[in-house]
Amino acid sequence: MVSGPSDIATAAPDPLALKILVAGGFGVGKTTLVGSVSEIRSLQTEERLTEAGRPVDDTTGVAAKRTTTVAMDFGRITISDALVLYLFGTPGQERFWFLWDELAQGAIGAVVLADTRRLADSFAAIDFFESRGLPFAVGVNCFEGADRYPPEAVRAALDLDPDIPVVLCDARVRSSAREALVAVVEHALRRSAAARSAMT
């Protein structure tokens, strides 16, 4: 059987893949946010680590532990035939932070999700992206039963630079999760434009 040209995946040029990270403390809604915008069922990908002596993998008390399994949330948004956006929920536990380095490489930026009842949980992620110069926006996930604070109060509490977007969102709602992602990309765009005008 001869297949028609439309049948052949190789007929179109390869799409470009981009990624945005979704970070924040444990239970802040990373999995929910990825799931509410992803077109694939939010699956979890695993990285199995076998390299011995990872400095951050504290295996004290775990005799002869050789491998660790990390689950990351992962989603896909097909923007067009030529553009695919991937979302990665970063693993929360501190001992998996070396994975963040790989995930952050080449990323457009990150959404740091924060819960106003435990803002301190998002400090680590904010520090990480600030130190690497990766554009990020803070998404304040509005949990039912948690007090609402205006974005400016959250900005002050987190000691954020004035240009960092702070958006209130509900990670369960697609349009709301989408706006948090848009905020990151717009921020990345402004930063890129500013860097370009500084050069000329």
Added chain:
Amino acid sequence: MTQGWFDEDAGPVVRPYAMTRGRTRVAGGERLDLIALVTALIGGGQELPPDATLPGGQGLAPEHGEILYRCRRVSESVAELATGLDLPVGVVRVLISDLLEAGLVRVSHPIPAAQLPDENILREVIDGLRAL
């Protein structure tokens, strides 16, 4: 009392790296990025070439076939393939590079980390997200 493990609780029957014949790294090649996109170089309706072999002379494992099947119409990233096949990323990287060496897939790498995506692309992403 220990109950022992039965069925799925006992874990997979084949240990993951047995599928790669113990290889944990890709010979010579660079590490494939999690969002490197894999496209099968076979037609959408087409079956696997029955006599396809890997450069070492080995036949394809079922997992190689599954990768080709998944990437025949739409390109899939390394991370998607790992979740789809329910295999560790390290195993999938080795399997993909086998297919690459055999000329059965094409892999497109993402923009190098040092190079930010172009502003027009960022605008396209914003428009695309808004249209969701």
